[in-house]
Amino acid sequence: MSKQNEKFKSGFVTLVGRPNAGKSTLINAVVGHKVAITSNTAQTTRHRFRAILTRDDMQMIMVDTPGLHKPHDALGEELNTSAIKALEDVDVIAFLIDASKPVGTGDEWVAAQVRAVRGAKKILVISKADLVDRGVALEQLEAARALGRWDDEIVLSAETGFNVDGFVDAVGRWLPEGPKWFPDDMDTDQPFEVIVAEFIREKILRSYRDEVPHSIGVDAEQIEYDRKRDLYRIYATVYVERDSQKGIIIGKGGSAIKQVGVEARADLEQLLGCKVFLDLQVKVKKNWRRDLNQIRRFGYGEGI
Numbered sequence: 001m002s003k004q005n006e007k008f009k010s011g012f013v014t015l016v017g018r019p020n021a022g023k024s025t026l027i028n029a030v031v032g033h034k035v036a037i038t039s040n041t042a043q044t045t046r047h048r049f050r051a052i053l054t055r056d057d058m059q060m061i062m063v064d065t066p067g068l069h070k071p072h073d074a075l076g077e078e079l080n081t082s083a084i085k086a087l088e089d090v091d092v093i094a095f096l097i098d099a100s101k102p103v104g105t106g107d108e109w110v111a112a113q114v115r116a117v118r119g120a121k122k123i124l125v126i127s128k129a130d131l132v133d134r135g136v137a138l139e140q141l142e143a144a145r146a147l148g149r150w151d152d153e154i155v156l157s158a159e160t161g162f163n164v165d166g167f168v169d170a171v172g173r174w175l176p177e178g179p180k181w182f183p184d185d186m187d188t189d190q191p192f193e194v195i196v197a198e199f200i201r202e203k204i205l206r207s208y209r210d211e212v213p214h215s216i217g218v219d220a221e222q223i224e225y226d227r228k229r230d231l232y233r234i235y236a237t238v239y240v241e242r243d244s245q246k247g248i249i250i251g252k253g254g255s256a257i258k259q260v261g262v263e264a265r266a267d268l269e270q271l272l273g274c275k276v277f278l279d280l281q282v283k284v285k286k287n288w289r290r291d292l293n294q295i296r297r298f299g300y301g302e303g304i
């Protein structure tokens with residue numbers, strides 16, 4: 001083994017924080033392009049998700065978690081269990097706090113979970129620095145420091161790219177020496193169908209307001225590649241809980257779902273680098289959120 005190989009570092013970093021703290025956006029900024037979905041709706045991230053950054057000197061595997069919060073229903077509980085589990089056996093925990101929101105009980109609750117983890121190095125990250133003055137960001141840092149013992153701290157903006165490299169360097173400082181687990185060109189370990197379904201779900205979260213987004217599940221049940229035409233055919237179903245929601249998702253004369261399809265297709269074509277045919281169906285599955293088996297069937301929570 002060469003000297004360089006001996007010094008190669010690798011390991012896992014888990015990003016935690018309240019819903020909307022900016023975890024998925026930071027992962028996308030680190031990887032350099034979109035691998036995780038983001039939106040203004042809290043709890044956008046439902047899967048434990050891995051994204052990989054490989055440099056000459058290290059490979060960091062980022063584990064995105066659903067935002068931690070006090071659970072209200074079975075889905076909420078499942079998301080929390082999944083997020084807390086992601087804290088075990090990682091090398092580094094990055095705890096994100098939104099610079100633009102006062103440190104509150106939600107952050108304290110997450111901090112308590114982080115404090116309970118032994119072994120991992122802990123980095124305090126003040127996110128969304130572009131939204132506030134420098135002074136406010138530093139005050140926020142000061143307030144967040146009190147929430148635990150931190151091995152490192154950083155103020156950044158995933159949106160503008162400010163200090164994103166600094167974040168990667170900070171993680172690199174705390175990763176142990178280790179092998180390259182994944183090939184250089186691999187940047188996510190999510191199954192293809194999950195990424196496709198997530199891209200569609202993102203468009204729905206962004207297109208509709210109120211209660212509907214929380215009640216949807218997307219299943220990309222059939223994905224075929226037509227080699228001759230260099231075209232993907234994707235058949236996906238959007239599940240809602242109630243008939244009324246089905247009407248909203250579909251829209252007048254199918255106009256709303258059509259718009260979702262157009263936007264999702266554009267994103268998927270960019271992801272896949274070729275033309276995409278997208279077939280979207282909307283079906284009602286009553287109370288799927290309350291039924292744990294159903295949640296697992298949609299691939300949420302543990303066991304991914």
Ligand SMILES: Nc1nc2c(ncn2[C@@H]2O[C@H](COP(=O)(O)OP(=O)(O)OP(=O)(O)O)[C@@H](O)[C@H]2O)c(=O)[nH]1
Nearest residue numbers: 020021022023024025038043044045067128158159
């Ligand atoms: N201005 C600004 N907005 C940001 C930044 N990072 C994230 N956001 C926005 O904040 C919102 C939430 O970001 P996400 O990355 O989805 O947050 P998350 O922590 O993954 O959220 P959950 O999946 O709900 O846990 C989105 O609207 C982002 O565009 C940032 O650095 N600056």
